[in-house]
Amino acid sequence: MSEAQNLLIQEVWRVIDQSAVGLHASALQSFGMDDTLCASVGSGLSPATARTWVHERTIVLGIQDTKLPYVKDGLDFLQKEGYQIIVRNSGGLAVVLDRGVLNISLVFPEKEKGIDINRGYEAMYLLIKEMFADFQVEIEAREIIGSYCPGSYDLSIGGKKFAGISQRRLRRGVAVQIYLCVTGSGSERAGLIKQFYSLAKRDEETKFSYPEIDEGVMASLSELLGIDLSIEETMLRFLKALKERSQRLESGSLIAEEWPVFEGYHQRVVERNEKFFNGI
Template sequence: MTRIHPLLTPEQYRFIDQSTLGPGFSALQSFAMDDSLTMSVGQGLSPTTARLWVHHDTIVLGIPDARLPYINKAVHFLKDNGYQVIVRNSGGLGVVLDEGVLNLSLIFPDSKTVNIHEGYEAMVGFVRYLFKSYTDKIEAYEITQSYCPGTYDLSIDGKKFAGISQRRVKNGSAVQVYLDITGSGAKRAGLMREFYSIGKKEEQTRFLYPEIDPKVMASLNELLPLRLSVPEVRNMILMTLQELSGKLVTDGLNEVEAGWFDKRFEQMIDRNRKALEN
């Protein structure tokens, strides 16, 4: 039986759906949005919040990726293949986002009293609960030959379909998961393998970048006898939130949150300009 972490059963959820905003919705906006919401939740201005987001043909790099010896050539390779490239402000390494990848942020309060691992465990529990009708084989451990490997990689039969990161701002925690729903996990992994090949070449680096094997990554539709779509999983998440809490609100950003968003968005633009400047 899937354990329900106490963080997943607040008195109320705030639900923000940005999964259908289309190609013009920048991942820079997403990370600024999570920061503003995390500040709001952390200060008690907003209840626990769930935000859904999709970005088209975007590579989200981690800060260590921007330090690759030949990062400019590697970024040009990604752009030549039709991808936007940004550097995020949360932990981890590069991931591939496209219309077959659904991202979920769960934003919890009281990061000072909640152990960082509890945020990860809550997200693991949420994903297991979300797909409990389809599988009980979701495991959480590092898939070392995946892109963005981490302790809380989610896999089935050794093949990773999801990765989790966490960003803590003031008194709030944003736990973010990408879910590969449709498409080819191996194709996405092959793109990142080539990115690291170009960006690192034979140079010795202080940071250990992953040696990616595309065979260890897959989408849920490849792993299970399913034909799920991103909109279907979006609806499953909404129903699960209602089940866990019983009360949902769908308020947009208030004036204070909008001000925080504008400031964080400018910071993201400036950080990316510096990180990826030629």
């Protein structure tokens, strides 16, 4: 058994399902929540925790996106298209969230040996492959050039990306996060980000390299698998795969000791966003 597979095996997995209630909350809460869970799991207050979340139409920008020379023009376009905009507190570039995108965070304790960054990515990759093992498709993990927020652990089928993985490390907790485009049009989501970069960058030379988006290299799982896959069915597949790697799943929410921590981390993200939007 590989080290990545071992990482998924936990005596208890606490599961916080916000795939429905998240529709009524700002995505800023999700980033405060994952920081809270990193601190809680890292300190041993909580067991390893899996959190699922879905938000209404939201564009999540990376720090580098805020430095685009004409960022306000790009933001104005996204707002006219009916999207909320937030800036996350970690790396990466712009991604699209909506009712057809399921986000999963796996939060592990970083014990004595530590968790190598690729081991965290590989663990999520293995879990996703198992979730869809009944389909005769090969899910690859490699960078998809032309996708938004490209990375070495883009997940794709037939060269078309449907998911991206990131990590957040805080206080000896490691959150491995993935967005899964489950339903809807992957190319439409990509076209939205393409237009954002076109307006926010124009033809200016920039120190940082932004992706040249190709709408044809992104798709949803429903499109790639040829079925009408729902968020609910994907959730069931996720829980089944996780259950096979633990003695038990515990459904829950934040415990009393975690709420003050959440309020602090959430406030930090809110203030960072206010500073950015007030300054443009």
